[in-house]
Amino acid sequence: MRAAAGYVWGDSPLHRTPASAKLAALLALSLAVALAEGPALAAALLVLLALVALSRVGWRRALAPVWGMRWFLLLVVAMNALLLSREGALLELGPLALTPRGLAQGLTVATRVALVAALGALLTATTRPQELVEGVRRLLSPLARLGVPVEPAALAVGVTVQFVPTLLRESRQLIWAQRLRCGDVASRGIMRRAVSYVRLLVPIFVSAFRRADELSAAMEARGYRLSDTPTGPRTREGRRA
C-alpha cells in the first residue's frame, strides 16, 4: 500500500503562504503543465525543484508520489515510444516500433503527470487539513452568490482529507489481522490476493460508516446545521428517511 500524502510540520515560506493562494497556484500550475511542451516543461520542472527546496519538506517526501507511480510512468513512456507511429523507426519488433517521436511524446506525458502529482503532494505537505478547508472555502466564496453551496463543499473536502489517514490506518490493521489469521496474502497469487482484499470490504465500510455516524452526531450535538434540503431515500410511504 502506498503512503498517503500528509502534512509535514515546518515553518518555511511555503508553509506560511495562505492555503487559498497555494490552491489557486496549484490549479494554475497544473493547467500550465498540461499545456507545456519542451522548454516550457523544463521550466516547470525547475519551478517544482525551487518550490521543493523552498518548502524544506525534504526531497524524498516531496517526490514520494512520483516514486509510487514509477511503473505507471514507465508504462506510459513505453506505450508511446512503441505504439505512436512507425515513421523513422529506430527498432521494429512485429507490431511494435521504437520511434524518437513516440519516445519524446511518452517522456512529455510522463513528465506532466509526475509534475502535477509532485505539486499536489507539496500542497498537502505544507498545508494542514483545516487550512485546506479554509482555503477551499475562500476560493469558492465568490460562487456563493451564484447559489453554489460553499459551506457544505468545504466541509466535504475537509472531512475527506482528514479521514484518509484514519481509514488507511484502519484498513492496514484489518489487513494485518487477516494475515495473522490466514497467513501472508502478499506471498500468494494475484487472484487469491485480490479475493483476500475483497473479503475486507464489508468490515472496512462498516467501520467507516460508524465513524461517519459518530462524527455527524457530534457535529449536530454541537449545533452544526446546514440548510435542510431533503435528498435522501424515501420510505415506502414516500417520506424521507
Place this chain on the structure above:
Amino acid sequence: MSQVKRIVVAAVCAALGIVLPMAFHAIPNAGAVWLPMHIPVMICGLVAGPVSGAVTGLLAPVLSSLLTGMPATGMLPQMAVELVVYGLVSGALSEHVRTGATSRDLYVSLVGAMLAGRAVRGVASALIFSPGAYTLEAWVTTSFVTSITGIVLQLAVVVPIVVSLERAGLVPPRYPQQ
C-alpha cells in the same frame, strides 16, 4: 438522514474512494481491472441520495489525483464524469425504485447506474475528450471487457455492503416496517 450526515457520509465515501485504490494497487493493473474507486461512489448514492453520490463521485478522483497522483491528470476528467454519473444515477434510482424488496431495489439502481455511467463516459469521450479518435470498439473494450472483473466485483459486493450497513443501523432502512 440529516443534511450534515449526508455530507459526512459523502466525504467518508470519498476518503474510501482514495484508500481502496491504494490497497488494490498492491495488485498489478488493479485500478483498471477491479475498479475499486467505483464501489464507495455507488454505495454513497444508494444510501445517501443523488447529491451526496455526485459529490463523492467528484471528490474521490480529484482528491485522489491530488494526494496520490492516481488517476493520472489525463484520465481525471473522463473518470470524474463517469463517477459523478454513477453517484447521481444510483442515488436517483434508489430514491424512486420501490419494488418491495431491498435487494431488488438496490440491484436495479446499481445496474442502471453502471450502464448510465459507461454510456455518459463513452459520449463524453467521443464528443469532448477524444473527438474523432474514440471508437465504439474502444468504448466496449474499456467499459465491458477490461473491466469485467470490476463489474462482477461490484455486482457481488455493493448490495451486500448496503444491506450490512442497514442491519448495523448505520443507514436508514428502506422498508422500516419489515
